[in-house]
Amino acid sequence: MIRRRELLLGGLAAGAAAACGRRRAEPPPDRRRARSRVALLGASSYDADLADLLRRGLALFAPEVRGRRVVLKPNYVEFDPEGAINTHPRMVEGAVLAFLRLGAAEVIVAEGAGHRRDTEYLLGASGLGAVLRERRVRFVDLNLDRVEPVALPTAFTSLGRLWLPRTVLDADLFVSMPKLKMHHWAGVTLSMKNLFGIVPGAIYGWPKNVLHQAGIPGSIVDINAALGMPRLAIVDGIVGMEGNGPIQGEPRAAGVVVIGDDFPAVDATCARLMGVAPERIEQLRLAGGFLGNTAEERIEVLGESPSRLRQRFALPPGFEQARLG
Amino acid sequence: MSSALAELAHALAGRRAPDGGFAALPDGPADTESTALAALATQAAPPASALGGARASLDWLLVRQRPDGAFPHTDAVPEPSWATAWAALALARGEAGAEPLVRAAHWLVAREGRRPGLVARALGRLTGQHARLEQDRTLRGWPWHAAAASWVEPTAAALLALRTLAGEAPVSGARERIAEGERLLWDRACVGGGWNYGNRRVLGEALAPFPDTTALALLALQGSARAEALAESRAALAALLDERASSLALALGALAFELHAGEAEALRSQGAEAPRSRDAEALRARLAARIEAAGPPAETRSLAFTLLALGGGARLLEVPA
Numbered sequence: 001m002i003r004r005r006e007l008l009l010g011g012l013a014a015g016a017a018a019a020c021g022r023r024r025a026e027p028p029p030d031r032r033r034a035r036s037r038v039a040l041l042g043a044s045s046y047d048a049d050l051a052d053l054l055r056r057g058l059a060l061f062a063p064e065v066r067g068r069r070v071v072l073k074p075n076y077v078e079f080d081p082e083g084a085i086n087t088h089p090r091m092v093e094g095a096v097l098a099f100l101r102l103g104a105a106e107v108i109v110a111e112g113a114g115h116r117r118d119t120e121y122l123l124g125a126s127g128l129g130a131v132l133r134e135r136r137v138r139f140v141d142l143n144l145d146r147v148e149p150v151a152l153p154t155a156f157t158s159l160g161r162l163w164l165p166r167t168v169l170d171a172d173l174f175v176s177m178p179k180l181k182m183h184h185w186a187g188v189t190l191s192m193k194n195l196f197g198i199v200p201g202a203i204y205g206w207p208k209n210v211l212h213q214a215g216i217p218g219s220i221v222d223i224n225a226a227l228g229m230p231r232l233a234i235v236d237g238i239v240g241m242e243g244n245g246p247i248q249g250e251p252r253a254a255g256v257v258v259i260g261d262d263f264p265a266v267d268a269t270c271a272r273l274m275g276v277a278p279e280r281i282e283q284l285r286l287a288g289g290f291l292g293n294t295a296e297e298r299i300e301v302l303g304e305s306p307s308r309l310r311q312r313f314a315l316p317p318g319f320e321q322a323r324l325g
Numbered sequence: 326m327s328s329a330l331a332e333l334a335h336a337l338a339g340r341r342a343p344d345g346g347f348a349a350l351p352d353g354p355a356d357t358e359s360t361a362l363a364a365l366a367t368q369a370a371p372p373a374s375a376l377g378g379a380r381a382s383l384d385w386l387l388v389r390q391r392p393d394g395a396f397p398h399t400d401a402v403p404e405p406s407w408a409t410a411w412a413a414l415a416l417a418r419g420e421a422g423a424e425p426l427v428r429a430a431h432w433l434v435a436r437e438g439r440r441p442g443l444v445a446r447a448l449g450r451l452t453g454q455h456a457r458l459e460q461d462r463t464l465r466g467w468p469w470h471a472a473a474a475s476w477v478e479p480t481a482a483a484l485l486a487l488r489t490l491a492g493e494a495p496v497s498g499a500r501e502r503i504a505e506g507e508r509l510l511w512d513r514a515c516v517g518g519g520w521n522y523g524n525r526r527v528l529g530e531a532l533a534p535f536p537d538t539t540a541l542a543l544l545a546l547q548g549s550a551r552a553e554a555l556a557e558s559r560a561a562l563a564a565l566l567d568e569r570a571s572s573l574a575l576a577l578g579a580l581a582f583e584l585h586a587g588e589a590e591a592l593r594s595q596g597a598e599a600p601r602s603r604d605a606e607a608l609r610a611r612l613a614a615r616i617e618a619a620g621p622p623a624e625t626r627s628l629a630f631t632l633l634a635l636g637g638g639a640r641l642l643e644v645p646a
Contacts, residue, residue, distance in 0.1 A: 120571040125569045202398065203402060205476060
């Protein structure tokens with residue numbers, strides 16, 4: 001049954017790519033390091049001293065932030081008071097404080113919500129706005145930011161070029177801060193998929209369906225390959241989401257914060273923590289071929305033991321074959 | 326309420342660039358949507374000093390209209406924008422002349438969202454993809470972007486514009502597109518009424534409506550023959566406008582309730598539950614109180630809809646029967 005479905009979907013994707021005139025992809029240059037490091041930090045509650053936890057975690061990667069501008073990109077695609085959709089505001093606050101304590105000249109929180117246009121509502125209802133006011137942190141709505149055309153160096157889609165926000169392009173350090181979640185179309189949504197939120201809605205709309213039409217896994221990889229600035233990922237896995245994510249899934253306490261400077265390595269590690277085989281998630285399979293490390297033997301895990309933190313998140317329907325063996 | 330109105334009008338005027346353009350946020354580049362909505366809002370409640378500003382904003386739009394009738398996002402992003410619908414509406418209300426309106430109407434009639442072809446639809450049914458979204462993907466509506474499918478908000482804006490233009494800029498095919506666009510909105514309505522960005526269910530699970538998109542869809546569906554479905558969505562909107570509602574949601578909600586007051590009254594006369602015209606008044610009072618407490622909304626779009634709601638601008642969004 002799964003085999004037939006995979007074959008049909010594969011044929012559909014190939015036909016769609018041909019119909020869209022997908023650019024012929026040259027093999028992208030291999031950007032993988034010999035080995036990547038990913039840190040797992042145990043945290044059972046948002047009441048913990050997250051600024052201190054993150055400061056200790058960031059110290060493992062020694063990011064150059066003194067006097068620099070740091071842009072934090074959490075996930076506020078939309079809000080549900082009963083759900084676990086968003087990077088928790090306390091996690092964002094912890095990151096702000098940690099980077100300021102490391103000497104950052106400015107920390108900006110930036111997001112371009114994917115479903116809700118109403119940013120006033122999102123910031124108010126989610127509690128993020130109150131945190132930002134309290135800490136006097138500037139928020140940039142990436143949906144409405146000034147934009148520049150960016151040629152995509154890879155061709156896993158036919159997109160070719162995207163308008164992207166200047167706040168992100170001008171960042172000295174860009175920090176993707178996703179939630180640890182399952183995703184009904186992409187399998188998982190982590191630091192790489194979180195970059196859909198930098199694509200400006202004012203041009204591409206709500207939702208950013210141009211990326212869906214072009215192919216979600218390919219779009220994820222094309223966007224990630226286009227960013228050249230130093231990057232970090234901080235994944236909020238204190239409470240994640242399993243099942244029919246990224247909106248309607250069930251909250252799942254995972255008690256972990258994951259940090260790293262290689263997004264594919266971070267996402268592959270997160271996938272394993274959720275009981276998902278990264279090689280069966282298309283965007284990780286593609287990214288693992290050139291953009292970053294996804295193979296377990298090329299990732300050094302720091303901090304907590306993965307075996308202690310590993311869980312079996314409920315998979316989204318259609319991704320049963322991605323279960324880690 | 327009058328002090329809130331004055332504060333809003335002052336804030337809006339302060340955001341107008343010398344060439345008449347408006348940006349989505351202060352210090353941003355002027356864009357079509359913000360300029361069109363600001364021009365509408367200025368026409369709604371114009372202090373005498375702002376009348377020239379409204380003209381300047383309409384001129385800002387006119388000089389940027391593309392040969393194909395569309396309007397660009399911004400000067401830096403010249404691609405045709407979904408906000409062409411709002412530009413056409415602002416120009417129609419500003420009596421800008423028929424020629425640019427006809428060109429805009431032609432562009433709107435020709436514009437449609439991506440739809441899967443026959444083969445893709447057949448494969449989708451075979452693989453179960455079709456059932457995952459519960460959408461009639463054959464319907465033509467309006468997309469945000471040429472390379473995207475149709476969604477609720479651009480469809481609602483295009484319907485408002487085409488229905489408004491029908492009198493002074495009638496173009497071939499508009500009637501069919503309007504009818505099909507209305508069917509698309511009903512196809513995407515949430516379970517229990519209201520609309521979000523455009524998905525009613527994913528993988529069998531119902532998705533919740535949003536207040537702003539619900540109000541926009543209701544504005545586009547003024548006078549729809551589906552009275553019971555309209556009433557259900559008005560009730561959904563009333564429930565969505567809780568204490569967390571934003572300025573934008575309150576403003577659009579007030580406008581929708583005001584323009585649906587007649588239909589609600591007709592239902593009530595038949596003994597049905599339906600929001601009253603005083604509901605629009607109550608929303609305006611909440612909105613005014615919020616403005617007095619927190620100041621004008623940051624986004625020009627929200628500011629413009631707030632001014633339209635508080636300044637008697639509903640008539641500018643009223644479409645001919």
